[in-house]
Amino acid sequence: NTIEEARKLRFVNRGEISKAEAVLNEVTADLKRILVEKRMQEQRQAERKLGVECDIARAADPTTQPVLDGLEKAIIAAKVYNASCRDAEALLATLRTNYQRATLLAREELGRAMREQDVQGISSGIDQCQRLLLEDDIAAAMRQIRNTLSEELVSARDLSKQDRAPLLPRLEALIGILRALGDMQLRQFHNDLQDLKGALRVFCRVRPMNKRETTKGDELAVNPVDPFTVSVLANSGQTHNFSYDAIFGPSSSQAEVFTEVHSLVQSAFDGYNVTVFSYGQTGAGKTWTLYGSGAEPGISPRTCEEIFRTISRDSDRFEFDVTASMVELYLTDLRDLLVR
Secondary structure, eight states: OHHHHHHHHTOSOHHHHHHHHHHHHHHHHHHHHHHHHHHHHHHHHHHHHHHHHHHHHHHOSSOOHHHHHHHHHHHHHHHHTTOOOHHHHHHHHHHHHHHHHHHHHHHHHHHHHHHHTOHHHHHHHHHHHHHTTOHHHHHHHHHHHHHHHHHHHHHHTTSOHHHHGGGHHHHHHHHHHHHHTTOTTHHHHHHHHHHHHOSSOOEEEOOOOOHHHHHTTOOOSEEEEETTEEEEEOTTSOEEEEEOSEEEOTTOOHHHHHHTTTHHHHHHHTTOOOOOOOOOSTTSSHHHHHTBOSSSBOHHHHHHHHHHHHHHHHTTTOOOOOOOOOEEEETTEEEETTOO
């Protein structure tokens, strides 16, 4: 514009105008070159970013909707700079197909498990849905599990102890699924289950014969009849049956015994007072049941492990203080075993 105005007014000689025009042409060429380089640089940069998104998408296992969304946004952004997107679009189509197939399979598996009340299948299906970030499906499964627990916990109250016992492991497993998902109704379900088991529970454990008893040819006078009853052979030859909340025979392991009491640790965390003690004559196996050995720990060390496992599990939601004491009642004296 300045050159044209100078030419019209004739205030500048032609030589100067020619020089200005030459400079203008040179500057214009430089600007065009700069713009072309800038566009090429932006195109290369967009292609690099798209390549990174493609690598992220390929590495994702499994493919999730956020991964697909991220790749799709990267393709759209790259197209603005005329970047080559053919490979990325092909990858997106493949990953989207794989994701849809995996999502369908996960939903079908979870749905089947829920219909059949297959606890292991439910847990596996929820794990797969979590990996695929299918939050709505997980929430629906949690609602269905809550409804199942509410109904079955109520109906189990009307059953006898023998009829109720087979239901308890499955109910406990369903509660475990809710616990892993951080469900807010977990505490009530857990404590309802403990009420079904009984506020006061008495178990009977029959120890195996030792070497001396075997050498003498002794025989067991106490024999498990069923999971809740033992038969005791009296000196008179008569047998007497006694019922308990659970029976552990001579071949029962320390782990089997602990399965009946480990849920009490959660009750303690929920604010309930819990006591576990062993009772029996000298040599009956009380110390073994409570403490065991390094290779076969008893209730006490297993309980300590469960306490700290629970603390680790819930450390992101609560703060914990742990205190401990160890006392011994010997005859009429109460001894603090932790005082030097």
